[in-house]
């Protein structure tokens with residue numbers, strides 16, 4: 297059975313990807329320091345505890361498992377925190393990733409899949425965003441991801457490794473059987489917060505700005521189901537194993553949903569209503585982010601199969617499956 301190392305595989309998107317890899321016959325080995333991930337999310341292969349900044353530990357794990365490819369999800373993800381703790385973001389997301397890349401070069405591992413983000417584009421100059429759009433990140437989080445993308449491009453030109461950079465739009469939803477799901481701590485993402493409000497675990501949901509130049513005044517985002525993201529990762533691994541060249545692709549549905557539409561859809565699907573408060577705009581939020589996903593189809597044969605209702609249904613089921621004391 298081919299081993300795939302899943303760095304950050306105890307987290308939200310990584311754990312769903314481990315499930316998809318296992319279903320496709322691979323053995324996902326998780327390498328994670330469990331700062332924001334969960335040991336109980338590692339269900340489809342062994343867990344190896346370690347930090348990406350620990351080269352000796354990485355070398356040991358690589359020697360023991362000799363993975364065919366490495367998927368790298370590990371890092372800090374919250375934009376607001378990246379303004380408060382930029383040094384920490386550069387340390388983990390940039391230095392940590394370079395430490396991982398050095399360990400991989402030393403182990404002669406050449407297939408690498410990287411979790412990047414639409415935040416590398418910055419404020420959209422046109423929509424939908426395609427991969428040729430300028431990359432001008434407007435927050436430290438996005439810039440750390442952009443710097444890694446540039447390093448990967450250089451490593452590729454120098455023949456060290458080939459990589460698939462996956463720029464996710466808004467990851468959302470959960471495994472349909474609730475074996476894993478979204479559990480960020482603290483949670484800052486719109487869908488889990490709104491669902492927890494509808495479940496009565498939070499008093500109200502704040503809508504950050506209703507005076508944007510969008511169809512109803514609230515921000516438009518391209519929510520993509522985590523299982524579709526997981527499927528794209530399996531495709532990216534197979535693309536590299538078949539000799540594919542270094543490439544960066546967007547992963548989004550091409551459809552935008554406003555915050556107000558999200559609230560209505562959650563209320564409709566759950567049959568519950570929620571208290572809404574109108575709050576100020578959140579700094580750094582672009583009005584609309586919607587992906588062009590043509591390249592992902594052309595290169596990986598990837599198409600999203602699930603829509604916003606599937607996202608909400610699976611997330612509702614996941615969040616209803618425990619009674620709140622996990623947070």
Ligand SMILES: NC(=O)c1ccc[n+]([C@@H]2O[C@H](COP(=O)([O-])OP(=O)(O)OC[C@H]3O[C@@H](n4cnc5c(N)ncnc54)[C@H](O)[C@@H]3O)[C@@H](O)[C@H]2O)c1
Nearest residue numbers: 304306307308309329330331332333347348370371411467
């Ligand atoms: N969630 C989204 O909507 C979204 C959107 C775009 C990009 N991304 C990117 O996708 C990746 C995964 O996001 P997620 O939502 O699953 O986050 P997550 O926090 O659930 O998962 C991150 C995992 O990395 C581990 N980790 C963190 N620092 C580490 C370190 N120094 N060494 C080893 N392990 C470490 C954590 O313990 C956790 O298991 C991130 O790189 C993120 O930037 C996420």
Ligand SMILES: O=c1ccn([C@@H]2O[C@H](COP(=O)(O)OP(=O)(O)O[C@H]3O[C@H](CO)[C@H](O)[C@H](O)[C@H]3O)[C@@H](O)[C@H]2O)c(=O)[nH]1
Nearest residue numbers: 373413415484485486487489502503504515517555578581
């Ligand atoms: O309580 C909330 C939380 C969010 N929102 C709004 O809902 C939309 C989605 O917000 P999220 O926080 O769920 O997602 P982001 O678009 O901010 O973040 C996503 O894109 C970022 C890059 O822009 C990062 O990659 C991040 O990890 C990823 O989840 C935004 O318009 C936000 O203003 C609210 O109105 N109220």
